[in-house]
Structures are given as C-alpha cells and as structure tokens.
Amino acid sequence: xxxxxxxxxxxxxxxxxxxxxxxxxxxxxxxxxxxxxxxxxxxxxxxxxxxxxxxxxxxxxxxxxxxxxxxxxxxxxxxxxxxxxxxxxxxxxxxxxxxxxxxxxxxxxxxxxxxxxxxxxxxxxxxxxxxxxxxxxxxxxxx
Amino acid sequence: xxxxxxxxxxxxxxxxxxxxxxxxxxxxxxxxxxxxxxxxxxxxxxxxxxxxxxxxxxxxxxxxxxxxxxxxxxxxxxxxxxxxxxxxxxxxxxxxxxxxxxxxxxxxxxxxxxxxxxxxxxxxxxxxxxxxxxxxxxxxxxx
DNA sequence: CTACATGCAAAGAGTTTGCAGCCCA
DNA sequence: TGGGCTGCAAACTCTTTGCATGTAG
Numbered sequence: 001x002x003x004x005x006x007x008x009x010x011x012x013x014x015x016x017x018x019x020x021x022x023x024x025x026x027x028x029x030x031x032x033x034x035x036x037x038x039x040x041x042x043x044x045x046x047x048x049x050x051x052x053x054x055x056x057x058x059x060x061x062x063x064x065x066x067x068x069x070x071x072x073x074x075x076x077x078x079x080x081x082x083x084x085x086x087x088x089x090x091x092x093x094x095x096x097x098x099x100x101x102x103x104x105x106x107x108x109x110x111x112x113x114x115x116x117x118x119x120x121x122x123x124x125x126x127x128x129x130x131x132x133x134x135x136x137x138x139x140x141x142x143x
Numbered sequence: 144x145x146x147x148x149x150x151x152x153x154x155x156x157x158x159x160x161x162x163x164x165x166x167x168x169x170x171x172x173x174x175x176x177x178x179x180x181x182x183x184x185x186x187x188x189x190x191x192x193x194x195x196x197x198x199x200x201x202x203x204x205x206x207x208x209x210x211x212x213x214x215x216x217x218x219x220x221x222x223x224x225x226x227x228x229x230x231x232x233x234x235x236x237x238x239x240x241x242x243x244x245x246x247x248x249x250x251x252x253x254x255x256x257x258x259x260x261x262x263x264x265x266x267x268x269x270x271x272x273x274x275x276x277x278x279x280x281x282x283x284x285x286x
Numbered sequence: 287c288t289a290c291a292t293g294c295a296a297a298g299a300g301t302t303t304g305c306a307g308c309c310c311a
Numbered sequence: 312t313g314g315g316c317t318g319c320a321a322a323c324t325c326t327t328t329g330c331a332t333g334t335a336g
Contacts, residue, residue: 020291021292022293023291051325052293052327056291056292076214091259102259107254108254108255108258112271115248116245119234119278121234121275121278122275122276124275126271126272127272128269128271129271130266130269131267131269132259132264132265132266133265134263138263161311163310163317165318185300193318196316
C-alpha cells in the first residue's frame with residue numbers, strides 16, 4: 001500500500017470507519033496537483049460511484065481532517081489537509097485560474113496570530129486568498 | 144440624500160446605470176453592522192422586490208466595486224466594499240458565528256505583498272479569514 | 287452476522303434566464 | 312420615447328435525504 005493510502009486507512013480505522021471502495025476512490029481522486037472544485041471531484045468519481053457517496057465522503061473526510069475546503073473566489077475547492085500536506089496558502093490567478101501554492105511564512109503566521117491575540121481571539125485556523133495575475137499571464141499580457 | 148446614498152448614486156451614474164428602486168433597496172439592506180449572507184439579504188429584500196432583482200443587483204454591485212463577497216466558512220457573505228468602507232479583515236467565531244472586524248494592519252498587508260511579489264505575482268486583492276473563538280465565547284466556556 | 291455504507295430516486299436549496307411589461311433618464 | 316430594468320415563472324445546478332440493499336469487519 002502506498003504511503004498516503006496507508007495514512008488514510010489509519011485515520012479511518014482510528015475513527016472506526018470502514019475502508020470502503022467509494023471512500024478509496026474519492027481519496028485517490030483528491031491526490032492531484034491542485035485543489036479541485038466539488039464539480040471536478042464529482043466528474044472524476046461519478047463514473048465509478050454515486051454522487052451521494054461523493055458528498056458523504058467529502059463530509060466525512062472533512063470531519064476527520066483528511067481534507068479541507070479552501071476558498072477560491074466565491075466557491076470552495078477541496079484539497080487534502082495539512083496532515084497529508086503542509087500548512088500553506090495560495091495565490092490564485094484571475095486570468096488563467098491557476099492556483100499557486102505559497103511557501104509557509106512564519107512572519108506572516110506570527111503577525112496573524114498577534115492580531116488575533118490582541119482582540120482576545122483564540123485562533124483555530126485561518127485561510128488567506130490572494131487574487132491577482134501570475135507571472136505567466138503577465139508575460140502574455142505585455143506581448 | 145445621505146452620504147453613502149450619494150456616493151452610491153454617483154457610482155451608478157458614472158457607469159450609466161439607472162438608480163432604481165430595486166437597487167436602492169438592496170443597497171440599503173447592505174448597510175448593516177455585519178456582513179450578511181445572500182440568504183439574509185434575500186430575506187430582507189424579497190418583501191419589496193423579486194429575488195432575481197436581488198441577485199442581479201448583487202452581481203452589478205460587485206462589478207462596480209460597491210460590494211464584495213467575503214468567504215465566511217464554506218459560504219460567502221456580502222458587505223459594502225472598501226470604497227464605502229475601509230480595507231480590513233475579519234475574525235469569525237465558530238461558536239457564536241459572530242464576525243469581528245480587524246483593524247487594518249500595514250505590517251500584515253506589507254508581508255502579503257512581499258510574499259506575492261517574491262513569486263512574481265501581481266496582486267489585485269486578497270482576503271483573510273481567521274476562524275476561532277471570540278472573547279465572549281471563551282468566557283462562557285470557562286464557567 | 288450485523289452495523290455501517292452505498293446506490294437510487296426524489297426532494298430541497300440556491301441561482302440563473304427568457305420574456306413581456308414597466309420606468310428612469 | 313427608448314433602452315435598460317423588473318417581476319414572474321420556469322429551468323438548472325448543486326446538495327441532501329430516506330430507504331432498501333449490499334458489504335466490511
């Protein structure tokens with residue numbers, strides 16, 4: 001069994017959830033380069049399993065911390081969460097709709113924590129979305 | 144005419160858009176303390192005007208920069224944009240669903256700009272969502 | 287074997303669209 | 312007056328739910 005699949009199986013097992021075919025298909029589909037929309041995930045999986053099972057898997061995975069929903073534009077996208085990944089944010093290009101992961105930046109993280117603390121706010125999680133134009137699209141522009 | 148209403152009228156006029164009753168109702172409804180969901184906005188307005196007009200107004204207002212969509216949890220909320228406001232981010236309490244505006248912080252803004260620039264990314268806009276527990280709910284918790 | 291998970295089908299949100307009539311500029 | 316805007320109704324997309332059947336442990 002491959003590395004991420006093993007961890008996946010472990011997490012399910014820890015929570016007394018069955019390792020089923022449907023869940024496996026959804027998990028596998030999520031192992032992509034970029035975060036994907038629910039629509040894309042459904043398209044990938046619906047050939048094999050029912051829509052309802054996809055939604056149910058996503059809900060379960062989110063509860064178990066296997067995946068997280070990212071805000072990209074108005075909609076959300078899905079990506080395997082930091083247990084299967086690392087904490088990071090994204091740049092999203094409004095031109096080509098590309099999503100560029102940003103390396104983790106402790107200075108940024110610290111500042112956010114500081115600001116929240118100043119308001120007596122206990123942070124659980126945070127997300128940042130930076131919209132703009134990526135390098136590639138800027139180059140095209142100036143042609 | 145009151146101050147924000149005047150500016151609202153100006154922006155519409157600048158773009159050769161009519162100042163109609165429906166748009167006025169939507170704009171007025173948006174002048175609330177907190178960002179509101181589309182559902183809440185519809186509830187407020189649908190007594191007076193049709194749902195379709197509400198959606199159409201929101202779309203227009205967003206194009207004209209009158210309002211912006213914020214990501215709160217999985218859904219978005221609407222709030223008058225910085226032309227009618229100031230640039231800021233929010234803390235959202237997962238316990239009471241309260242939304243606490245954060246004062247503008249130039250250090251944070253600069254860091255974000257720096258990180259984007261390092262990736263040769265031309266920032267247009269950004270949003271931050273910090274989820275956690277607000278002061279009030281923390282107090283309740285320890286009772 | 288038994289409880290949990292799935293597929294199916296239908297219902298329910300949320301949002302968009304075409305069109306005829308209305309209203310702002 | 313005329314083009315843009317609205318209300319209405321219907322269509323569409325996305326998501327959830329109930330129930331009978333299937334399957335992992």
